[in-house]
Amino acid sequence: MCSMEIKIGYALAKPVETQAQCDAYTAMVEAVNAHNAACAVGDTLWSIADKPGCYEVTDGGVKSDPADQPKPEPTLKEKLEALQEDNKTLKEENTMIKQCLMEMSEIVYA
Structure with missing residues (x-):
């Protein structure tokens, strides 16, 4: 597990090869999923950007009201x-x- 708090801007260097790196990536994914599951309408969602040298937690846009969906x-x-x-x-x-x-x-x- 990593010592840094996972939030927007958190980055995990590539390549992810060791068990510790895999655990850190899993923790990042779980943190993003947990954050998004807890978001209310109007809150900022998170996503993971697959950048050339790292995986980075980024702004995933605003959670919209399901009634506003096309x-x-x-x-x-x-x-x-x-x-x-x-x-x-x-x-x-x-x-x-x-x-x-x-x-x-x-x-x-x-």
Whole structure:
């Protein structure tokens, strides 16, 4: 374990080869995960940057409100159902327009 407190700016030199280095990396990952799990909306998340000479704990952005998250992309099944519904509606509208045109032509040529 390392003697330095793990926080933003903490760096672990590469390569990670010895058991002590692996333990230090594991401690860093666990500290980042624990910090992020305890964050409330608006708090700063942490991440680990894979830099050329080290792994560094960095600012991972602000934890957003789950209600502010964009809606997930519709599944293929949902897209297909929506297209089928649109197709049905268009066919019904097309039939109605044809009937209107037939009625109008009967009036005009009556």
